[in-house]
Amino acid sequence: MAMETPPRWDRKMQQRLAAGEAAALGEFYDRFASLVHSLAHRVLDDDDAADQVTREVFGYIWENPDDYDPKQGNMRSWVARLTQRQAVHRLRQAEATAYAETGQGSAEELEQKVRRASVAARADYIVTSMPAPLRAALELAYFQRRDYRQTAADLGVTEDEARRRLRLGLQLLSSANTRSLEGSSPPGGYGRTL
16 A cells, blocks of 8 residues: 655655756655556556656656646656556557558547546546545455455444545546546646656
């Protein structure tokens, strides 16, 4: 289970990156590389392409640390959003190229594949961005197959609180399928393709 990044760390890291501190990029990479790679792989289903997206995302962050706006969420959320956008963009390009070269498939099939990947990336982004208590409850319920009573016991909260966390987490996740990733533009320019 991932730990919440403290806002103080986010601000300090942004300042260090803006100052061009190479050690800051190394620390930043150590903290977020597995998140970036796993999100990119989830969309692209290709290790080499996920590696390329990882390099692009960290290159973008190194060159544009001032694009991070703490008012829009924590740095982890920003990194996840950049990753999903870049991965979906890369998938769309790769599929369009393959379609143009082979003539196999249809434009509708391409859009369906991109849509499925977008929904999966959005769901990953939602889980990554949600508060730690909600994420912990969902992880227990989904990965460890706990019901709300077991989740309450594991988290040390009341059963009502466990149900509330699970319900809210599931409501947030349900929005992944209702908004198109490519069609929505998050605030603060986080939706730009790198």
